[in-house]
Amino acid sequence: MKTTLQLPFQLKGFLELGDAVLITDSNHIILDVNDTYQKVTGFEKSKIIGVKAGFIKSNLTNKETYCSMKDSLKQQIPWSGIFVNRKKSGELWHSSITITPFKIGNELYYIGIFRALEQLEEGLYISEDKKIEVQRELLKVLAISCEIRDPGTEEHLIRVQALTEKLLKAYNEKNNLQLEPNYMNNVIHSSILHDIGKAGMPEGILYKPGALSIYERKIIEMHPLTGADILNKMSKEINYDFIKSMEVAENIILYHHEKWDGTGYPFQLKGEQIPLEARVVSIVDVFDALTTCRPYKDSWSEEKALAFIDENKGKHFDPLIAETFISLF
Template identity: 90%
Template structure:
């Protein structure tokens, strides 16, 4: 679709900007681009004028971004967002764009100004969803690598993570806690790390088929402290914002064996002295341990495990969280 509309002189100044600039008519047909746009994209001006501005779409930009853009521009409101487009070479082009409507006489124009995110001082741009995905996968790799000696442990860790997600979201909704989404994601992701301290446990004790002696029990009860030490040593070497804050993970590792009545370990914390994230993971961890066969025990039925949790609310478990958990089944 070629256009016969000429570019008004009032808009030509935008083409001198250092960022990539594209100017379209009201139907988003390209009227002009500047040299920077040609340099970055590899598309020559005389071959793209008259094309729809979206010809460089990669189909990787979330559809909600386009919906938001169209809604704003229909109301003649400037819009800013992130696009993932393709250059002529096929290479992806991540860019922040601001599109501003301009009414000149009876004609409407749109000025798009692109800033290539790859060229920003911070270097790499990650969307919020991508940050969450990267965080989740990095913590998963860390957790599994710490427990590589037992192939069955990986399945336990993933089940704990999945059930933690269900429980924290249900408990937040049921009690109108208004927990921040970032906190909820942090708890879900960090739950997979709860037992990393067992990497420091002797295998003869960790997988002993019979009952532990009091001495062996004391060694096992050191694993939250060992886990926190592993986490702290690792986090000192990490500079990325999306995995730098480890407070929630540390709380889960240190306190998921504390009990509501103060008889847990390693610090004998009681009630709400125990961080919420640890109280949530505690129930999930015990439930999965009870319903899974281990070298030293047979698996329990779901019904028997839920009865145990019900009988121990107010003793081992936070009663409110325990009630939420039971209601899930």
């Protein structure tokens, strides 16, 4: 075992902290740990003094975290981050750690203070980017599972989501709306759910190659209500922060077939009675439907589809959003 420096008395006070504390020399050799560290990790102080601090690595912490830590400590500035280590039992230990360089005379020491993530307030250790990513994937899985009968559905949903993102951001910027980022993310992620109500529609009507009868059309026009019912039943069962805000999703599902002039369905809403998120998705959904081959129609060219949207602004579509959409091409 490597000979190490003795722990200076100036650092002994850190060992009284309630969080797990580990103190090393400049080579990251452990000089001392406190009782909390021993209790949490299961490693006895007498067994690990003189050992490199990284002995509890699990190889599950990403490389970028270690690079960031090394860069900061090389400059002798404090660093904070998330580590995934292993306890003596083999159990994973997720912890938030702050490492502070501490110079006494000519010697450099590092004070590591760990806090188990389970002790933190809910949500603090999950980054917003990660929450957004998980939300997006959860809603994608839900949407695709509801429309699994049609192998072309996934591509349609992904295209609608991508175009919704482009249109909403362009419309926000063009009109200086200063929409909240959280709201915009909700619209983008939830757009993929717009047609989940079709899961309750008979296949014979959904994929009928010819024109629908009046009766069949009435059944199809029920899919926004069916979709909202599916969403509400699911959200009652899942009490989880990632997907607990469903109002935007419900608006998209219920109202994306409403028309600006009030002739849409299922509620014949008119103009700005239709939520913004539904007005955005309405244009994107129609454009993708027109430019895609369906059992009952051939695909249109982009030019023809854009001309249709232009002709129907102020009738089917919000005119300002329609103009923004056309400008994207």
